[in-house]
Amino acid sequence: MSETVKSIVLIGVGGQGTILVSKVLTTALVTAGFDVKMSEIHGMAQRGGSVSTQIRYGKKVYSPLIGVGEADILLAFERMEAVRGAALLKKDALIIVNDYTIIPPPVASGTAVYPDNCIDALREKFKLIAFNAAQVAEELGNPRVMNVVLLGAMAEVLQLDKLDWETALKVNVPERFIEINQEAFKRGRELARSEEEAYAP
Amino acid sequence: MKQLMSGNEAVARGLYEAGVKIASAYPGTPSTEIIENLRQYQGVYSEWAPNEKVATEVAYGASIAGVRSVSIMKHVGINVAADPMFNAVYDGVEGGFVIISADDPSMHSSQNEQDNRHYARAAKMPMFEPSDSQECLDMIREAYQVSERFDTPVLFRMTTRVCHSKSLVEFGQPLQVESIPYKKNPAKYISSPANAMVHRQLLEERLQAMAEYSDKAEFNRMEINDRKFGVIASGISVQIAREVFPADYSFLSLGFTYPLPEKLIRSFAEQVEEIYVLEELDPFLEEQIKALGIKVTGKDIFPNMFELNPAIVRESYWGEKQESVDLDVDMVARPPSLCPGCPHRGFFYTIRKKKNAVIAGDIGCYTLGGSPPLAAIDSVICMGAGFSAAMGMAKAFEVSGVDKVVFGVVGDSTFFHSGITGAIEILYNKGRVIPVVLDNSTTSMTGQQDNPGTGLTLSGEIAEKVSIEALFKAIGFAKVITVDPQDLTAMEAAIDEAIAAEQACAMIVKRPCVLIKNIEHDFKLCVVDRDLCTSCRRCLRVGCSAIYYVDGKAYIDPALCTGCTVCMQVCNFDAISVVD
Known part of the structure; x- marks a missing residue:
């Protein structure tokens, strides 16, 4: 096992299911024998605030917290939140972003304008995998599995083949939703793979 | 196999393993999940109390009666519980008694970031500061040993990142703890001045004995490596220190931080040339260490406010700012706002139209009624202040000859917590204030916990519903108007009626929170x-x-x-x- 600790940031808006994704991810990492620490802030999460989870794994992890400029991977559930989360990223970091918009209250009330250049700005500075996971989830028949589509993409880029994702999903998802979540996971993996191939020289 | 658990989950497991029988709490982020997890364990009585003072008195009573007990709250809850807490230190315990304080550096969900370690020193009570989930479990078990061995309540001080971050935990075997047979002991448990004089001297001896324990405590760990540089840290800072500083530095990691391990610190200082003290918030360790005559560097370079993280500590220590990639995007904030369908919206929208109204608010979801575009609230101070601060404002307007209509606004859980005394104040001292309870039938901001008005207990049993209306009437309010805020016409009529009332008038604005899970909502x-x-x-x-x-x-x-x-x-x- 490598000595280096990997730092992952998940960011989204309250209600998008970031917590479930971090649970599945950490379950898989723990089962594979990694030391894992995970930190989340959920005080105001239900009221439309920005929600983020930080996950660190490796042989031995001390701090549960990631500082500015220290994270390796960002999984963003919303476009502008991706930009917010990018502040924590290293220069050569990888971003998986859900190309999806949730209007924040100041934009809703007309006092601010939603930035239209999020994806372009991110693509300029980072390696970016962007797709509309909400649309994929809708095609699968349940908009709520958007989060697991994103998880699938994350699983692909982590390149941790020995992780038992199937079991990790099973223990964290209610039984009647397992099938659709497994399908969502598979679709996310495929999308990330084809996006990654697009980067290949 | 080890399990990934939050600090709160691990503390709950530790309380169970320690043989705790009685647990009482008031919800407050980041402490809420401790008792919510504890209730799953057989043989532990867990409850929501109306407030933190009551929770602490319940737990202390249980200790006097011979069982291990705990009261649990967020940091500002300790302010409410401080009265019984300070006195319990004088009187001591039968069954082990621990008070858990969950502090919130960076104020993720709080109105201040007070450093409750000062309470340990002020009350002269021993204190633990866990740094991860395994320590949460292990230290809470040890806290009960300390409580019974030294005849004292123990302060267990956590912080948001310890409560809410997850790390791997290995369980222990639950202890079989027998109840201590009850014996009447008035000299010990009646806090009269004569008894307190005796207790005060015993307390000094106890502090001495605990200082000796502290020097040898399992959770105060010295690791001498490099003799040039050393770091002293406590709580979450222990983990950050290990992350940031080279492994060949020397470390003194403190988990039992009051009384401080003086001899251990002196020994560390003798072996290490240059010492840094890393701690979140106030220089609690630093000032005491400096008072020992030991030269250390702490808040001169590390911040004295907000949470620490590795990047902040690196920048403070090495002076190199961690670079983040600059993106040219005009960001918009996502301030929390009242949920779609929130019953508070109709009240705030309507009262905002009364240009003459001044509204003293309180702590809860309805604090968000102060944010634009509703922007209806004038002040928010602390739990319960909605009524009593409104009273002071009304009296001040009276003496100043200012024409204002003053409303005090609290939620249902806050009313039971400490709003009720403010309501009594308003009636007793003839305040020209309209007390308003926004009754959404839950304690919503912390995640829909039950309270005395909901008809359910923490364990889900049916309970008597305490009626807010009956309480107002019993206090003596001649008129109590109950209104559904979703009907804006009725809402406005109710406000007008309350303003016009000649007699003392209170208002209950009643509709359940849309997030309550166990009731049917008529969503359209x-x-x-x-x-x-x-x-x-x-x-x-x-x-x-x-x-x-x-x-x-x-x-x-x-x-x-x-x-x-x-x-x-x-x-x-x-x-x-x-x-x-």
Whole structure:
């Protein structure tokens, strides 16, 4: 096992299911024998605030917290939140972003304008995998599995083949939703793979 | 196999393993999940108390009666519980007694970031500071040994990142702890001045004995490596120190921080040349270490406010700012706002129209009634202040000859917590204040916990519903108006009626929170007719995140709307309608 600790940031808006994704991810990492620490802030999460989870794994992890400029991977559930989360990223970091918009209250009330250049700005500075996971989830028949589509993409880029994702999903998802979540996971993996191939020289 | 657990989950497991029998708490982020997890364990009585003082008195009573007990709260809850806490230290315990304080550096969900370690020193009580989930479990077990061995309550001080971050935990074997046979002991448990004089001297001896324990405590660990540089840290800072500083530095990691291990610190200082003290918030360790005559560096370089993280500590220590990639995007904040369908919206929207009104608010979801565009609230101080601060304002306006109508606004759980005393104050001292309870039948901001008004206990048993209306009437309010805030016409009529009332008048604004899971909600959906919408933007004034403008006209997001119709009622052009 490598000595280096990997730092992952998940960011989204309250209600998008970031917590479930971090649970599945950490379950898989723990089962594979990694030391894992995970930190989340959920005080105001239900009221439309920005929600983020930080996950660190490796042989031995001390701090549960990631500082500015220290994270390796960002999984963003919303476009502008991706930009917010990018502040924590290293220069050569990888971003998986859900190309999806949730209007924040100041934009809703007309006092601010939603930035239209999020994806372009991110693509300029980072390696970016962007797709509309909400649309994929809708095609699968349940908009709520958007989060697991994103998880699938994350699983692909982590390149941790020995992780038992199937079991990790099973223990964290209610039984009647397992099938659709497994399908969502598979679709996310495929999308990330084809996006990654697009980067290949 | 080890399990990934939050600090709160691990503390709950530790309380169970330690043989705790009675647990009482008041909800407050980041402490809430401790007792919510504890209730799953057989043989532990767990309850929500009306407030933190009551929780602490209940737990202390249980200790006096011979069982291990705990009271649990967020940091500001300790302010409420401070009275019984300080006195329990003088009197001591029978069954082990631990008070858990969950502090919130960076104020993720709080109104201040007070450093409750000062309470240990002020009350002269021993204190533990865990740094990860395994320590949460192990230290809480040890805390009960300390409590019984030294005959004292113990302060168990956690912080948001310890409570809410997850790390691997290995369980221990639950202890079989027998109840201590009850014996009447008035000299010990009656806090009269004569007894307190005796207790005060015993307390000094106890502190001495605990200082000796501290030097040898399992959770105060010295690791001498490099003799040039050393770091002393406690709580979460222990983990950050190990992350940031080279492994060949020397470390003194403190988990039992009051009384401080003086001899251990002196020994560390003798072996290490240059010492840094890393701690979140106040220089609690640093000042005491400096008072020992030991030269250390702490708050001269490390911040004395907000949470620490590795990047902040690196920058403070090595002076190198961690670079982040600069993106040229004009960001918009996501301030928390009242949920779509929130019953508080109708009240705040309506009262905002009364230009003469001054509103003293309180702690809860309804604090968000102070944010634009509702912007209805004038002040928020602490739990319960909604009524009593309103009283002071009203009296001040009276003496100053200012013409204002003053409302005090609290939630149902806050009313039971400490609003009720303010209501008594208003009636007793003839305040020209209208006390308003926004009764959404839950303690919502912390995640929909039950309270004395909901008819359910923490364990889900049916309980007597304490009636807010009956309480107001019993206090002596001649008129108690109960109104549904979703009907804006009725809401406005109720406010006008209360303002016009000659006698003491209270108001209950009643409708359940849309997030309550165990009741049926009659959710519908509001839709906009684009042909009728005149783009007047009036509907945006209700501050609902489900309504925004798309292509120049109002749009209601069907995924968010609950069909509460508040926006429909404010629309002057019948452009919004409701569908099932």
